Amino acid sequence: MKKFLIIQLRPEDETADNEFEAILKYGKLDLSEVTRVRAEQSGLPEINLADYSAIIVGGSPFDLTTPPEKKSPIQNKIEADFTRLLNQVIPNDFPFLGCCSGNGLLGKHCGASITKRFPEPVGGIDVTITEAGVSDPLLANQPTTFRALVGHKEACEEVPPGAVLLATGETCPVQMFRIGENVYATQFHPEGDPAGFTLRINVYKHNGYFPPEDADKLIAAVENEKTPIAQAILQRFVARCRS
Numbered sequence: 001m002k003k004f005l006i007i008q009l010r011p012e013d014e015t016a017d018n019e020f021e022a023i024l025k026y027g028k029l030d031l032s033e034v035t036r037v038r039a040e041q042s043g044l045p046e047i048n049l050a051d052y053s054a055i056i057v058g059g060s061p062f063d064l065t066t067p068p069e070k071k072s073p074i075q076n077k078i079e080a081d082f083t084r085l086l087n088q089v090i091p092n093d094f095p096f097l098g099c100c101s102g103n104g105l106l107g108k109h110c111g112a113s114i115t116k117r118f119p120e121p122v123g124g125i126d127v128t129i130t131e132a133g134v135s136d137p138l139l140a141n142q143p144t145t146f147r148a149l150v151g152h153k154e155a156c157e158e159v160p161p162g163a164v165l166l167a168t169g170e171t172c173p174v175q176m177f178r179i180g181e182n183v184y185a186t187q188f189h190p191e192g193d194p195a196g197f198t199l200r201i202n203v204y205k206h207n208g209y210f211p212p213e214d215a216d217k218l219i220a221a222v223e224n225e226k227t228p229i230a231q232a233i234l235q236r237f238v239a240r241c242r243s
Helices: 013-027 073-089 101-109 194-203 212-222 228-242
Strands: 003-008 034-038 052-057 096-099 120-129 145-152 164-169 176-179 183-186
Touching: 003 013, 013 034, 013 194, 013 228, 052 101, 052 228, 073 101, 096 101, 101 183, 120 194, 120 212, 145 194, 145 228, 183 228, 194 212
Parallel strands: 003 034, 003 052, 052 096, 096 183
Antiparallel strands: 120 145, 120 164, 164 176, 176 183
16 A cells, blocks of 8 residues: 655654644544655655655745755755655646645745745634635535635745646635646645644744744634634545545
C-alpha cells in the first residue's frame, strides 16, 4: 500500500505534533498510512513520487518575502528542496495539498507574487466557493460559504498563471486554488480546530501575527469556531487519493 507523505515545516515540537495529529484526525488517516517528514530539521530527502499516494504540506512561521540573505540556512534549503519537489509534482499532476505555507510555496513556484497586502489575524473567517469551485470534487455539494481558521502575514497576490481559483475571502482573495486536476493549495487551515489554534496562538504570539496582548482575546474568539466544511476538504482529498 502506498502511503501519504506528510511534510511539516514547524520548528517547535508541540505545534508540529499537534498539526500532525490534526491531519490524521480530520483526514481520517491511520498512522500506518503515512510517512512523516519534518523538513525544518534537515530539509527534504530525495522523494520518489511512485512511492506515495499523495503529499500533504502543513504550515510554518517562515516568511517567503524575507530576502534570501536574511533567511536561515534551513529555510533557504527548504525552499530549494520544494523547487525540486514541485518540479516533479506539477508536470505529473501528482496529488498535492499545500496548506498555508504549502499554499505560498506552491503559488510562488507557479508564478504568483507573494505579498503582505492580505494578512489575516489568527481566527475564523468566511470563505466563499467560486463558480469554478462548486464543481470541484473537494468542494462539490457543500454550502457556498463556510467557516475556516486562518492566521498568516503573507498570501498570494493573485492566482498563479494557469491555476483555477476555487475559493475566496473578503480580506484575502486567494483562499484555495487548483493546478491541473490534482494539485491543490489552501490559504486557510483545513486541519485547524480550536484546540490547535489555541496552542499556536500561545506559541506564536511573539512572531508578528498579532499584538501579543491580543492573545487571550484571540483564544476566546476561536474557542467556539466550528469548521467542518474546511476539515471535509482534507478528508475528501485523502479519500480521493486512496481511490
